[in-house]
Amino acid sequence: MHIHFTDQYHEGESLIHRLDPRVKVILTVTFILTVSLTPFGAFGSYVMLFALLMATAVSAHMAPIYLLKRSIIALPFALAAITLPFTVPGDTLATVPIFGGITISQAGTIRFVSILIKSWLSVQMAIILVTVTPFPAVLWALRALRLPSPLIAIVSLMYRYLFVLYEEATRLLRARAARSATVDGVRSGGSIVWRGQVAGRMAGSLMLRSFERSERIYNAMLARGYKGQLRTVAHSHLQTIDFLVGTVTVLILLTILLFARIW
Amino acid sequence: MHHKIEVRNLEYTYPDGRKALHGVSFSIAPGEKVALVGPNGAGKSTLMLHLNGILEGKGSIHVAGLELSDKNMGQVRAAVGLVFQNPDDQLFSPTVFDDVAFGPLHMGLDEATVRRRVQDALAAVGMGEYIERNSHHLSIGEKKRIAIATVLSMQPEILVLDEPTAGLDPRARRQLINLLHELDMTMLVSTHDMPMVPELFERTLIMEGGKVVAAGCTCELLADQALLQQHGLEL
Numbered sequence: 120m121h122i123h124f125t126d127q128y129h130e131g132e133s134l135i136h137r138l139d140p141r142v143k144v145i146l147t148v149t150f151i152l153t154v155s156l157t158p159f160g161a162f163g164s165y166v167m168l169f170a171l172l173m174a175t176a177v178s179a180h181m182a183p184i185y186l187l188k189r190s191i192i193a194l195p196f197a198l199a200a201i202t203l204p205f206t207v208p209g210d211t212l213a214t215v216p217i218f219g220g221i222t223i224s225q226a227g228t229i230r231f232v233s234i235l236i237k238s239w240l241s242v243q244m245a246i247i248l249v250t251v252t253p254f255p256a257v258l259w260a261l262r263a264l265r266l267p268s269p270l271i272a273i274v275s276l277m278y279r280y281l282f283v284l285y286e287e288a289t290r291l292l293r294a295r296a297a298r299s300a301t302v303d304g305v306r307s308g309g310s311i312v313w314r315g316q317v318a319g320r321m322a323g324s325l326m327l328r329s330f331e332r333s334e335r336i337y338n339a340m341l342a343r344g345y346k347g348q349l350r351t352v353a354h355s356h357l358q359t360i361d362f363l364v365g366t367v368t369v370l371i372l373l374t375i376l377l378f379a380r381i382w
Numbered sequence: 383m384h385h386k387i388e389v390r391n392l393e394y395t396y397p398d399g400r401k402a403l404h405g406v407s408f409s410i411a412p413g414e415k416v417a418l419v420g421p422n423g424a425g426k427s428t429l430m431l432h433l434n435g436i437l438e439g440k441g442s443i444h445v446a447g448l449e450l451s452d453k454n455m456g457q458v459r460a461a462v463g464l465v466f467q468n469p470d471d472q473l474f475s476p477t478v479f480d481d482v483a484f485g486p487l488h489m490g491l492d493e494a495t496v497r498r499r500v501q502d503a504l505a506a507v508g509m510g511e512y513i514e515r516n517s518h519h520l521s522i523g524e525k526k527r528i529a530i531a532t533v534l535s536m537q538p539e540i541l542v543l544d545e546p547t548a549g550l551d552p553r554a555r556r557q558l559i560n561l562l563h564e565l566d567m568t569m570l571v572s573t574h575d576m577p578m579v580p581e582l583f584e585r586t587l588i589m590e591g592g593k594v595v596a597a598g599c600t601c602e603l604l605a606d607q608a609l610l611q612q613h614g615l616e617l
Contacts, residue, residue: 255476278476282518335471338436342464343536344456344488351480352493 127249135179135251139361140260140354146368147248151241153372157379159233164379168240171371172247179251186243193242203231254278259354272349280332287328291321384412384539384568385447387433394428394439402428403439404592410540410570410585415562417579417600418572420589421614426572427467429589430542433570434462446539460489463533467544469525473517478504478528481517485536503535504528507561523554527561540568547575576617580604588613 135143150168157164176186204212209226249257258278262271295317301307308314337345387410394403402425410416418426431437433445435455443450446461466472475481482500491499504510507527517525526546533541546562547555555575562569562582573579579586579600586603588596590613596603603609610616 255480258476275476276474279474279518283470332471335466335468336474338431339464339466339472339474340484341436342434342459342462342466343485343532344459345484346488350484350487352483352487352496 140256142361144260160229161379190243197238200234204228388444390442392441415569417583417586424589425592461539463538465543469529472529499535503531507531543571
């Protein structure tokens with residue numbers, strides 16, 4: 120049984136695939152920063168940012184449909200802003216006839232729609248990053264960009280063991296299912312309290328197993344000379360094309376930002 | 383330059399008070415391949431964890447011409463390649479390359495040397511093409527061989543393996559035995575795979591209850607039915 124739910128990387132040959140992972144990480148972060156710095160309601164800029172996004176996807180041979188499908192994941196988080204149309208003061212757009220009438224303001228609606236679009240744009244760029252860069256290369260880039268090493272170690276080990284943990288949990292659930300039998304004429308399943316206890320013990324057992332595993336992994340690391348610092352070799356070296364693409368993209372982003380701020 | 387491994391009167395008590403080793407003594411000559419057999423709970427794995435200082439008990443251990451102490455732990459860990467039973471514990475990096483490079487990188491070797499050693503180690507276990515792979519997607523047999531490569535890349539004096547054939551299907555087991563046969567190194571291998579013992583190891587240690595209860599030529603020990611039965615072993 121194999122689960123691939125964190126492996127988003129798609130093998131490919133394109134300029135975007137070949138870029139240095141550090142440049143890709145920096146450009147992604149810069150793009151997201153630009154998106155968050157554009158003011159509310161600057162819809163012209165959103166269109167330009169979207170065009171830039173699509174241009175990136177197309178030159179990486181990604182189907183826009185794939186990107187759109189994956190980006191739905193941003194929706195639930197953006198819904199946190201759903202109260203804005205009701206709470207931000209401004210010209211009234213409409214009144215909802217509940218609780219004696221709640222008003223929807225225009226300013227609030229613009230703000231809500233802007234947040235929706237912005238988070239959607241940001242998530243899509245992050246999706247492009249992990250689709251065109253192998254995850255170990257992203258980790259290396261973050262390390263090369265001096266992110267705190269414990270943080271990277273945590274992400275790196277999580278990437279390796281998330282699968283293992285998931286399989287462990289699946290085995291536990293399967294063992295329970297295999298013994299969850301019924302007898303004709305007898306109510307099966309036990310009381311809700313009992314079932315809760317069983318589930319709780321399973322979670323506890325998973326936690327204990329993970330704890331023991333972490334001990335064994337740490338021993339395996341010590342045995343090979345670990346002294347508190349994960350080390351890797353360089354994945355790639357910066358080429359002229361990296362500087363070129365990096366500079367051009369940053370300039371485009373700056374222009375869009377200026378345009379949004381001045382307009 | 384390879385050295386004798388010498389363990390004298392090693393005693394160890396777990397933090398919970400359970401005594402695991404009661405004065406273990408043995409030695410292994412350079413180039414010798416030695417089997418370590420005995421029932422579960424005999425202290426085999428505990429003993430192995432002592433050989434490069436992960437656990438520290440009372441008694442003396444000489445490895446790589448040094449008496450093991452906190453000061454020379456680094457040298458000792460470079461000299462003893464310890465391979466754990468579960469390859470999922472041994473392979474903790476995102477890619478096979480990172481895992482095999484882990485030891486050499488910690489030894490402070492330069493990048494070119496690290497890359498060469500990784501390639502050599504993977505080639506030695508017949509897994510050269512797996513260098514860019516993610517360990518999660520490999521079979522147990524493949525993982526076991528890569529786990530061995532992760533210590534071969536450190537070029538140790540002695541290979542210490544904990545149940546290398548456990549959980550393997552017959553074909554993967556055969557490949558692993560052939561691999562151990564080809565590796566011209568000093569080895570201490572704990573195992574329950576008794577048919578493998580006379581095939582690979584000139585000498586055998588039998589452990590039970592935290593002690594080495596018998597040591598000697600494999601052919602003699604395995605011929606002694608009364609001894610094997612006494613310690614819950616059979617061929």
